[in-house]
Amino acid sequence: MIPIDVIQKTAEILMDKAAIEIPQDYLDGLKAAASVEDGDLSSFVLEAMLENYEAAKEDRRAMCGDTGTPRWYVKMGNETQIEGGPIALEAALRRATANATNGVPLRPNRVHPLWRTDHDNNVGIGAPEIEYGYEPGGEWIDLITVHKGGLFGTDYRMLFPSDGIEGIKRFYLDCLVAFGKRGLACQPAIIGIGLGGCKDTCMVLGKRAACLRVVGSRNSDPRIAELELELKELGNSIGMGAMGFVGKSMVIDANIEVGYCHTGGMQMSVHAFCLSSRRAVARVFADGRVEYRTDPDWFTDYQRRETVEWEIPQNHEKSA
Amino acid sequence: MGNPSKPRKIRLSTTPTREALAELRLGDIVYLDGLIYTAREGVYKRALEDNANIPMELPSESAANFHCSPAATIAEDGSFRLGAVTATASFRFTKWIGDWMARSGAKLIIGKGGMSAKDYQEHFVPNGAIYLTTVGYGTGALLGRGVKRVKAVHWNKELGLAQAMWVLEAENMGPFIVESDLAGNSLFERENAKISANLAKVYEGTVPAVLKRFGETDDRSDEMIG
Numbered sequence: 001m002i003p004i005d006v007i008q009k010t011a012e013i014l015m016d017k018a019a020i021e022i023p024q025d026y027l028d029g030l031k032a033a034a035s036v037e038d039g040d041l042s043s044f045v046l047e048a049m050l051e052n053y054e055a056a057k058e059d060r061r062a063m064c065g066d067t068g069t070p071r072w073y074v075k076m077g078n079e080t081q082i083e084g085g086p087i088a089l090e091a092a093l094r095r096a097t098a099n100a101t102n103g104v105p106l107r108p109n110r111v112h113p114l115w116r117t118d119h120d121n122n123v124g125i126g127a128p129e130i131e132y133g134y135e136p137g138g139e140w141i142d143l144i145t146v147h148k149g150g151l152f153g154t155d156y157r158m159l160f161p162s163d164g165i166e167g168i169k170r171f172y173l174d175c176l177v178a179f180g181k182r183g184l185a186c187q188p189a190i191i192g193i194g195l196g197g198c199k200d201t202c203m204v205l206g207k208r209a210a211c212l213r214v215v216g217s218r219n220s221d222p223r224i225a226e227l228e229l230e231l232k233e234l235g236n237s238i239g240m241g242a243m244g245f246v247g248k249s250m251v252i253d254a255n256i257e258v259g260y261c262h263t264g265g266m267q268m269s270v271h272a273f274c275l276s277s278r279r280a281v282a283r284v285f286a287d288g289r290v291e292y293r294t295d296p297d298w299f300t301d302y303q304r305r306e307t308v309e310w311e312i313p314q315n316h317e318k319s320a
Numbered sequence: 321m322g323n324p325s326k327p328r329k330i331r332l333s334t335t336p337t338r339e340a341l342a343e344l345r346l347g348d349i350v351y352l353d354g355l356i357y358t359a360r361e362g363v364y365k366r367a368l369e370d371n372a373n374i375p376m377e378l379p380s381e382s383a384a385n386f387h388c389s390p391a392a393t394i395a396e397d398g399s400f401r402l403g404a405v406t407a408t409a410s411f412r413f414t415k416w417i418g419d420w421m422a423r424s425g426a427k428l429i430i431g432k433g434g435m436s437a438k439d440y441q442e443h444f445v446p447n448g449a450i451y452l453t454t455v456g457y458g459t460g461a462l463l464g465r466g467v468k469r470v471k472a473v474h475w476n477k478e479l480g481l482a483q484a485m486w487v488l489e490a491e492n493m494g495p496f497i498v499e500s501d502l503a504g505n506s507l508f509e510r511e512n513a514k515i516s517a518n519l520a521k522v523y524e525g526t527v528p529a530v531l532k533r534f535g536e537t538d539d540r541s542d543e544m545i546g
Contacts, residue, residue: 039324041511044455062460066457066460106391109482170529177519182434186457237522275458
C-alpha cells in the first residue's frame, strides 16, 4: 500500500522541480544547438536562455514566468494499491498543485473559459488533468508532472493515406513556420508528432510524444525512428531559429508516437514543448521510498503493444 | 560552428526621452531602470471599457507597459512574493492599444512577439512609442532578478493575480530586444522577410493536403498576426 501523505509531499516537490530545474536531456540538446547556431540574434537568445536556467536554479525561482498548465501523468504497476484509493490520489494531486502554485510560486494560469474565474491556484474544472497508465508488474506509482505552455505551437490535421510522407512533412513544416514566426512556439522545442488514433487520441499521442520522451530517445520501430531524425533535420533546415530570427535551431528533437487509426485516415498532430520544457518524475514505492528522475519512461513496450494478449517477458523485472 | 557577432547593450529609463528612444536600433539589447507596470486585457477592459480610474500617475511614474503576469503570490500580511517574470503575446491587445496609449502616455510596450506593422504605424509612431520584446520568451528568472521590489498590486480583487496591475521597481532589468523603432520598423518583419526567401526550397517535394481547410493560405510570407 502506497502511503498517501508521501504521494502528496512528493507531488509538491515535483511541482517545484518541474518549474525550476530544466531537465538535463533538454539542456544538453539546447547546448548542442547553441554551439552550432550562427545567427547573431538567435545565438544571443540561446545564450540568454542558458544563463536563465542557471539563474532559476540559483534563486530557486521558476525559469519562466508563464509556468504553463500543470498536469499529471500517473502510472502504476499492476499490484499497486494506494492508501485511500484513487479518490484520495486525485485529491492529493489537486492539493499539491494548489499548494505549489502559492509556494514556488507559479502563475495561476487556470481560469474558467467563459467567466474567467481564477482560483489563484491552478485548480478548477478538469484542472489539473490527471491521466493514467499501467504496467504489468510491480507495486509502485510513477508521478509525472508536466507544465506545458498552453497557447501556441500545437495543431491537428486530418490527413489521408494518399497524403503520404510528403503530406506529413508539409503539415509539419506548416506548424513550425506558422508558430515559429516571432517565436510564438518558444522554439527551439521538443516537437511531438501524433500519427493515427482518432482525433482526440492523435492529440494525446502527439502531446505525450513531446512531453513524455527525453531528447535523444528514439521510437522502437526503426523506420519511425528514421523518420524522427529526418523531421528533426528538416525542421532545423528552415532557416529560422529562436524567436523567429534567422538561424538554424528550431527542433531540439522530433518524437513520433503512433496509434492504429481508421483505414481511410492518417490523423496528424504536432506539439511544441518549449524552451522551458518543464517535466519532473518520481517513483514512490510501498515502503515509502521515493526515487526522483527526469525521464518519464512512459512509452514502454507494453504501452506500444499491438497484440490482443500481452505476455510478460521472462526476464521482466517486477519492479521495472 | 558559428561565429555570431554580439549585439549592442543599452540601459534605458522607463520614462525615456524622445532622444533616448531615437538612439535605439532594431536588435539592440535593452536593460530597464525605473517603474514598470503590467497591463493586459483585464486592465485594458477595466480602464477603457468600464472607465475605472487608473490607480497610478501615468506616464510621469512610468511609461513602460509590460504585457505580463508574473509568477507571484500575495501573502496574508499583504506582502508580495515574486518569482519569475515573463511576457505574454501582445498581438491580442490590438483593439485596446491605441486608446491605452492615449490614456497612459506609454512609450515602451514590452511583451512577446511584437505587434503588427499596422499597429506600429497607427498607434506607436504617432505616440512616439517603441516595442521591446522579451528574450526567448523564457528568461523569466533573469527578469525576476531585475525586479528590485514589487511596489504595489492594483485591482487584484477585481481582476485576480494574473490580470492585476503589478507595479514593479526595475533595476538593470533585462534583457529585452528592440523590436520596433520610432519610425515603426519591425525586427520580426525584417527577419520574416529574410526567412521567407528560403522557404520554397525547404518545402520542395512536400504536397498540399488532399482535404483543404477554409481560410487556408499557402503564402508562407504572410504574417500570422494582425
